[in-house]
Amino acid sequence: MAVQPIRLFGDPILRKRAIEVDDFDKEVRTLVQDLTDTMLAAPGAGLAAPQIGVGLRVFTWHVDGELGHLVNPELTLSDETQDGDEGCLSLPEITYECLRALSVVATGFDMYGEPQRIEASELLARAIQHETDHLDGILFIDKLDTAARKSAMKEIRESEWFGLEQPVVKVSPHSTFGFGR
Numbered sequence: 001m002a003v004q005p006i007r008l009f010g011d012p013i014l015r016k017r018a019i020e021v022d023d024f025d026k027e028v029r030t031l032v033q034d035l036t037d038t039m040l041a042a043p044g045a046g047l048a049a050p051q052i053g054v055g056l057r058v059f060t061w062h063v064d065g066e067l068g069h070l071v072n073p074e075l076t077l078s079d080e081t082q083d084g085d086e087g088c089l090s091l092p093e094i095t096y097e098c099l100r101a102l103s104v105v106a107t108g109f110d111m112y113g114e115p116q117r118i119e120a121s122e123l124l125a126r127a128i129q130h131e132t133d134h135l136d137g138i139l140f141i142d143k144l145d146t147a148a149r150k151s152a153m154k155e156i157r158e159s160e161w162f163g164l165e166q167p168v169v170k171v172s173p174h175s176t177f178g179f180g181r
Contacts, residue, residue: 003041004034004052008161009091009139013050018057018135021071024113028058032069032111035060044089046127048134051090058111059131063124070116073108073132077101084126086140092161096148098140100126 007014021028031054039047039060048059060069078101086098103121106128110116120128130140141152156162 002034002037004038006038006042006047006089007051007053008164009156010162011053011090013053013055014090014134014139015137016050016055017137018048018050018055020057021109024071024109024111028056028071029111031056031058032060032071035069036062036067039089042089045123046131047089048131050134050137057135059135061124061127061131063127066124068118069111070106070108070118070128071111071113073106073128073135075129075132076105076107077129078103078125082122082126084123086126086130088130088140090134091139091141091152091156093159094141094152094155096141096144096152098126098143100129100143104128106132 031049034052035047035049035058038052039062043062045063046059046061049056057072058069059073061067080102081099082102083097083099085095086100087095102125103119104125106118106120108116118128133140141149144152
């Protein structure tokens with residue numbers, strides 16, 4: 001269990017759809033702990049496995065003092081929407097207004113394979129949607145209107161971190177999934 005390097009915009013793993021977890025074993029529990037440790041150290045409101053170089057459908061969150069995780073999430077979104085500032089640990093210091101569903105019902109599993117159902121609204125709903133998007137290879141800037149996305153891309157290109165060499169992460173047993181570099 002350790003803090004892992006966070007992959008930055010431009011790393012190909014952030015654009016790949018993560019694969020479902022089939023075995024709820026010690027490696028999955030270690031992954032959840034690594035995600036939690038890394039998210040809290042960053043600090044962030046959420047972190048998805050691809051952001052630390054692991055292509056599995058797992059994410060964690062820390063919102064309003066609540067710490068949680070979900071494996072193999074499936075979402076049902078409300079028709080009602082919310083606009084709010086959104087950022088991402090993989091796009092440091094980039095924040096834009098992003099339209100999301102106001103509430104969400106997320107189903108999936110905990111790290112032990114037990115079924116989970118989370119009903120969330122506002123900030124937690126935003127975090128769950130954001131992290132689930134990561135599992136589908138979608139970044140929040142993909143959801144911006146054309147003008148905001150163009151502005152975000154300009155900001156990214158001008159950032160100090162853009163174009164830096166990505167870390168090589170060995171999260172051994174997960175490296176067998178071929179998602180690390």
